[in-house]
Amino acid sequence: MQREHPIDELIRREKETEPNPFLVTHVMAKIEGAKKMRRSTPLWQSLTLAAGMAAVVFLGISIGNSYVENGTTAVALNINDRQIENLGYYNFGDDEQGQ
């Protein structure tokens, strides 16, 4: 009896490998799942979501801008804290007080 060539033998073995018997069912389930996903998110929902996100971004930018425009740093710099406690008062000599 002639011995099978190793290449032919390997190919024969690989050809004899059977796919999973549920392969077709898996594919059908994936297709059905993809269809349901498409059905469950209609166009108006996607548009509403996109509009909502745009509104949030716009609002964030507006609030950020208004905060910078009404900043308090300039006011803080204008406070003259020399008037809080006049240290010069304690430096006066007795003779100066009387004048």
Add this chain to the structure above:
Amino acid sequence: MSDEQLIREITAGNDAAFRTLMERYQRQVFRTVMGFVHMKEDAEDITQEVFIRVYQSLHTFQGESEFSTWLYRITVNMSLNFLRSNRKKRVLQSLETLFTLRSEEKSPLEELESAERDRRIRKAIDTLPERQRMAFILSSYEELPQKKIAAVMNRSEGAVEQLLQRAKENLQKKLSPTIGK
């Protein structure tokens, strides 16, 4: 029901027709993919992806070639894409199979020798130039006639004959020092 009738049913929204079409062709697709990847799990994943792609793009099928030709083209392209993007993973897997194969008929040494021989043959097939490999796999795994292979590969029959000849010569060259002719 012919392929054309099934395709008409599917494009009209009949999913049961697609199931019939898959049952008709799943073995052919799986065998072809096996020729490229040599791993059952990977071949199953790619086969699933092929049929999902077919379902999604069936409306673009013009009917200019046979459905099976179109299907083989998709199968070959997706197998090659898989190999290009999983090169590193595949080296590890081929080593893994070398150490996990078990057979009750063979001694551990025979088992190891046989696994090593398989690995060399697979490597020789996998390192053939792309067109030679396509022609060789379609011819030896699917036993397609040269005319059909030529249609799948968009080449003349003469070109396919040459590719097959070169593929066999290359395989012999790559394997002759270790595996008999």
